Amino acid sequence: MRSRVRSNSAEANILHADLDSFYASVEQRDDPTLKGRPVAVGGGIVLAASYEAKAFGVSTPMAEWRAKRLCPDLIVVPPRFDAYVAASSAVFELFHSTTPVVEPMSIDEAFLDVGGLRRVSGQPVDIAARLRRSVRNDVGLPISVGVATTKFLAKVASAVSKPDGLLVVPAGGELAFLHPLPVSRLWGVGPKTNERLRARGIFTVGDIALLDEQHLVALLGKGAARHLSALAANRDPRSVETGRRRGSIGSQHALGRARLSPAELDATLLGIVDRVTRRMRTANRVGSTLTVRFRFGDFTRSTRSRTLSHPTAATEPIAAVALAILHHEWARIEDNGLTLIGLSVGNLLDADHTPEQMLLPFGRKPTSALDEAVDDLRKRFGNQAVTRASLVNQKGQETPKLPD
Ligand SMILES: [Mg+2]
Numbered sequence: 001m002r003s004r005v006r007s008n009s010a011e012a013n014i015l016h017a018d019l020d021s022f023y024a025s026v027e028q029r030d031d032p033t034l035k036g037r038p039v040a041v042g043g044g045i046v047l048a049a050s051y052e053a054k055a056f057g058v059s060t061p062m063a064e065w066r067a068k069r070l071c072p073d074l075i076v077v078p079p080r081f082d083a084y085v086a087a088s089s090a091v092f093e094l095f096h097s098t099t100p101v102v103e104p105m106s107i108d109e110a111f112l113d114v115g116g117l118r119r120v121s122g123q124p125v126d127i128a129a130r131l132r133r134s135v136r137n138d139v140g141l142p143i144s145v146g147v148a149t150t151k152f153l154a155k156v157a158s159a160v161s162k163p164d165g166l167l168v169v170p171a172g173g174e175l176a177f178l179h180p181l182p183v184s185r186l187w188g189v190g191p192k193t194n195e196r197l198r199a200r201g202i203f204t205v206g207d208i209a210l211l212d213e214q215h216l217v218a219l220l221g222k223g224a225a226r227h228l229s230a231l232a233a234n235r236d237p238r239s240v241e242t243g244r245r246r247g248s249i250g251s252q253h254a255l256g257r258a259r260l261s262p263a264e265l266d267a268t269l270l271g272i273v274d275r276v277t278r279r280m281r282t283a284n285r286v287g288s289t290l291t292v293r294f295r296f297g298d299f300t301r302s303t304r305s306r307t308l309s310h311p312t313a314a315t316e317p318i319a320a321v322a323l324a325i326l327h328h329e330w331a332r333i334e335d336n337g338l339t340l341i342g343l344s345v346g347n348l349l350d351a352d353h354t355p356e357q358m359l360l361p362f363g364r365k366p367t368s369a370l371d372e373a374v375d376d377l378r379k380r381f382g383n384q385a386v387t388r389a390s391l392v393n394q395k396g397q398e399t400p401k402l403p404d
Helices: 022-030 064-070 081-098 124-139 151-161 174-178 191-199 205-210 213-220 222-232 262-282 315-328 330-336 355-359 369-381
Strands: 014-019 039-043 045-049 075-077 102-106 109-113 143-148 166-168 249-254 285-296 301-312 338-346
Touching: 014 124, 014 151, 022 039, 022 045, 022 081, 039 064, 045 064, 064 075, 081 102, 081 109, 081 124, 081 301, 109 151, 124 143, 124 166, 143 151, 151 166, 151 174, 174 205, 191 213, 205 222, 213 222, 249 262, 249 285, 262 285, 262 315, 262 338, 285 315, 285 330, 301 315, 315 330, 315 338
Parallel strands: 039 075, 143 166
Antiparallel strands: 014 109, 014 143, 039 045, 102 109, 249 338, 285 301, 285 338
C-alpha cells in the first residue's frame, strides 16, 4: 500500500501558524526597553500594535493621533522592513523544517499540513507545540497556532488562541467549537455585514447554521450567503497547497553574437524588468529576491542575487537593482561579450499581505501610479502600444522586442 502524503480530512492535521503582532514583536525583541510596554509601529498610521497597546484599544489600521489619545504612553517606532523580512525568512525556514507541505499566506502566516507525519513527528498537537517553542527560542518571537480538520477552522482557532496560544479543535468537535463564536469570527464578515446580521438577531455562528439559506440569501445576497453557510457548517474542502503559489517569476533574452553597447544592454534589461514586473502585478504578487543570470560569449555563466529591502512588484526599484548588478559585470561582458541575460524575482508573496501594501492607503496595490497607468493602457491597447521613455535608449531606438 502506498503511504499517504495528504492528510486524511477526517483528522485534525492542518496547522495555521500566525505570528502575534508581528512588527511590534520584532521591535520589542530587538529593543529590550520596549518589552512589556505599549508599542506601535508606524508613522501617521499604526501598522502594528503590541498587546500592551491593544489593551488600550489601539488597533490597526488607526491614525497615530487617535492611538495616542487612547494610550498616552504609547511608544511609536518607525517600521524596519529589513528586520521583518529577515525574521519572516527565519520563521518560514522553521515551517519548512516542520513539514514539506507549507502554504504561505502572508509575511507572518502560513498553513502547514502535518498529516502523514504522525509516525515520524508525532501528533499534530505535539508538532504545533514544538514549532511554537522553536520560533520562540530560535527567532525570539511569539506565534499562535490553530490545529483543525479544515483551513478555515485552523485559522479561526489560531485567532481565538491569541496571544501566544495553541488551540486544537479535535475532529468531531468542530461545530461545538464553532457555533458559540460571534459571527464576526467568520472570514468575510466585516463590520457592515456584522451590523446587518445583528439587526436580525443573528449573533453567533450557530445562529447562521440554524438559518434557512434562503433567508440568508435575502439578507446578504447569494454569494455571501453560500459562503457563510458553508463556513458555519465547517464545509471547507481546500487542501494546503504548496509550490503552486511559490517559486519565482522570470524572463530571459538571448542576445546572439553581436556586441551590444552598454546603452543597448541597459535597454534590454529594462525591457525584461518591465515584462517581469508586469507579470507579477497581473498575478498580484510581490517579491524580495532578485536574480540576474548572464551567459557570456565564452559560454561561461554567472548568477547574481540581491535581496530588496522589502517585497515589491514596482518597476523602478527592481530596475535600479537589476541595472546595478549588470554594471557590476561590465568588465567581464567587455572581455567576453554577453549572449544571454535573464532576470527572475523570487520569494514571492501575495501583494495584499505585505508591509508595503500596509503602508499605502488601504486597498491600493503596491505599485507606482506610473506602473498602474502603463498596465492599464496595455490592457486596453495591447502590449506594443506603450513604450516607456526609460525603455528607449539614447539613440532613440525602442527596446529590442523580447520573446514571451
Ligand atoms: Mg499575524
